Amino acid sequence: MAGSGENKTAMMRLSKFKYLAPRSVNDAAKMLADAGPTASVVAGGTDLYPNMKRRHQTPKTLIGLRRVEGMRGVSGTPEGGLRIGPMTTLTALERNATVKAAHPGLWKAVHSISTPILRNMGTLGGNICLDTRCNYYDQNYEWRRAINFCMKCDGDTCWVAPGSKVCLAVSSSDTAPLLCAIGARLHLVSATGEREIAAHELYRRDGIHFLSKRPDELLTEIVLPATNGWRSTYRKLRRREAFDFPVLGVGAWASFDGPVVKEARIFLGAVSPAPVEAAEAAKSLVGTRLEPDAVARASDLAYGPAKPVDNTDFLTRWRKEMTKVYVKGALEDLRGS
Amino acid sequence: MKTRLPRKRKVHLRIRVNGETHEVAFAPHKTLLEVLREDMGLTGTKHGCELGECGTCTVLIDGEPQLSCLVLGLECEGMDIITVEGLADGPQPHPLQQSFAELGAAQCGYCTPGILLASKALLDEDPNPPRDRIREALSGNLCRCTGYIKIYEAVELAARRLKDPKAEPSREILRGYEV
Numbered sequence: 332m333a334g335s336g337e338n339k340t341a342m343m344r345l346s347k348f349k350y351l352a353p354r355s356v357n358d359a360a361k362m363l364a365d366a367g368p369t370a371s372v373v374a375g376g377t378d379l380y381p382n383m384k385r386r387h388q389t390p391k392t393l394i395g396l397r398r399v400e401g402m403r404g405v406s407g408t409p410e411g412g413l414r415i416g417p418m419t420t421l422t423a424l425e426r427n428a429t430v431k432a433a434h435p436g437l438w439k440a441v442h443s444i445s446t447p448i449l450r451n452m453g454t455l456g457g458n459i460c461l462d463t464r465c466n467y468y469d470q471n472y473e474w475r476r477a478i479n480f481c482m483k484c485d486g487d488t489c490w491v492a493p494g495s496k497v498c499l500a501v502s503s504s505d506t507a508p509l510l511c512a513i514g515a516r517l518h519l520v521s522a523t524g525e526r527e528i529a530a531h532e533l534y535r536r537d538g539i540h541f542l543s544k545r546p547d548e549l550l551t552e553i554v555l556p557a558t559n560g561w562r563s564t565y566r567k568l569r570r571r572e573a574f575d576f577p578v579l580g581v582g583a584w585a586s587f588d589g590p591v592v593k594e595a596r597i598f599l600g601a602v603s604p605a606p607v608e609a610a611e612a613a614k615s616l617v618g619t620r621l622e623p624d625a626v627a628r629a630s631d632l633a634y635g636p637a638k639p640v641d642n643t644d645f646l647t648r649w650r651k652e653m654t655k656v657y658v659k660g661a662l663e664d665l666r667g668s
Numbered sequence: 669m670k671t672r673l674p675r676k677r678k679v680h681l682r683i684r685v686n687g688e689t690h691e692v693a694f695a696p697h698k699t700l701l702e703v704l705r706e707d708m709g710l711t712g713t714k715h716g717c718e719l720g721e722c723g724t725c726t727v728l729i730d731g732e733p734q735l736s737c738l739v740l741g742l743e744c745e746g747m748d749i750i751t752v753e754g755l756a757d758g759p760q761p762h763p764l765q766q767s768f769a770e771l772g773a774a775q776c777g778y779c780t781p782g783i784l785l786a787s788k789a790l791l792d793e794d795p796n797p798p799r800d801r802i803r804e805a806l807s808g809n810l811c812r813c814t815g816y817i818k819i820y821e822a823v824e825l826a827a828r829r830l831k832d833p834k835a836e837p838s839r840e841i842l843r844g845y846e847v
Contacts, residue, residue: 448726574808
């Protein structure tokens with residue numbers, strides 16, 4: 332039977348592509364520039380390959396990063412700022428004792444991503460650049476054709492909000508709100524140069540063009556801020572505790588002067604095409620000791636910026652309501668840890 | 669001008685599956701799952717959702733459980749792959765296979781190959797895993813028949829048998845709990 336079954340089996344297959352396997356960052360950047368916008372880089376493949384099978388993306392050239400030198404692993408010290416290679420698998424991060432001890436917020440976010448098997452494959456860089464998700468988009472080709480497609484792929488209409496001019500697909504990365512909250516920086520390299528941006532600058536409120544990274548740019552390093560007494564945490568709401576994308580994620584960060592909050596940042600995930608900053612809520616915490624009153628006030632203030640739309644699991648109104656509960660939980664983590 | 673790749677162009681690679689090196693020719697866009705099932709005739713690895721949600725296509729790559737439906741065949745050159753066909757030692761089933769059969773941990777059996785391999789990886793790493801650890805290690809393998817209890821019990825029995833081949837399941841597991 333070897334080789335014969337392929338046309339008879341009902342199976343979703345990858346679209347056809349040319350595969351390139353660069354060995355260095357420079358080669359990868361050059362290949363990406365040469366191949367143009369129809370190229371895609373692939374890290375773990377756990378996000379891109381399902382999308383290719385459902386024909387959301389059909390890159391003509393696929394640049395596999397797994398053999399690129401120097402894109403894996405954790406270096407530096409927590410006090411000097413850890414540097415993480417984007418090809419580091421989520422499992423490797425989860426098992427890294429330094430990361431777990433110095434960055435419990437990041438560890439929690441990573442640990443909450445999908446399943447142990449997928450974490451063996453998926454990478455931090457992949458999770459940062461995760462495609463936005465939507466009930467009308469994450470379907471196979473035939474399903475999408477039956478509704479005449481949607482704005483994000485092959486169509487014109489946003490079925491979530493037919494009046495909307497922009498795509499409302501949801502940012503579903505667990506690490507994104509946390510990295511935005513702690514103020515991580517991202518290093519981008521292209522054939523023409525390199526630059527470093529703050530994590531929150533990577534994201535745009537547009538479900539189609541959700542990254543400010545140019546198509547020819549490669550994420551090459553994630554730089555965590557030096558630890559000096561600040562705390563961070565991540566809370567996630569999902570249908571199944573074992574295995575699900577977030578329908579709400581809360582990344583929270585605070586620095587302290589003794590027990591008093593000096594500065595704070597809160598980012599909400601899975602309520603918009605980009606992580607959303609709850610700036611008022613965070614500001615209200617400055618000068619407090621995260622006492623119950625302060626936490627309750629901040630949780631109420633975080634309710635405003637959370638504007639989920641009806642394109643993932645659960646009732647939209649309930650998801651918005653849960654913002655208060657999950658922000659409260661996150662702030663209690665910060666107080667308690 | 670559209671350039672079209674010749675339809676029949678295949679890549680020739682050496683892949684190490686179940687301890688044996690194979691030379692295989694396959695289309696470059698095939699996943700490891702397709703290569704195993706269609707080009708190597710190893711149909712023990714099942715295809716389920718094909719999108720990374722169900723876990724039935726789990727194989728071990730360099731000892732780690734990974735989903736063969738989301739790995740390119742051509743990225744597997746030089747890697748050590750174990751499929752369910754490689755679990756038994758000749759005619760002797762692996763203790764996991766033995767205890768799954770004895771305790772009814774397989775019903776329709778479609779998820780079983782993936783669960784066996786995810787369990788093997790767990791036992792290789794932790795020969796004495798507590799129930800929570802088993803639960804977590806198998807959280808990416810969907811089983812709609814058993815309700816998982818029998819699967820957990822079978823993994824625990826296999827863990828005991830790997831240390832003591834004569835270990836028997838407890839009376840409660842075989843006959844149920846008295847109330």
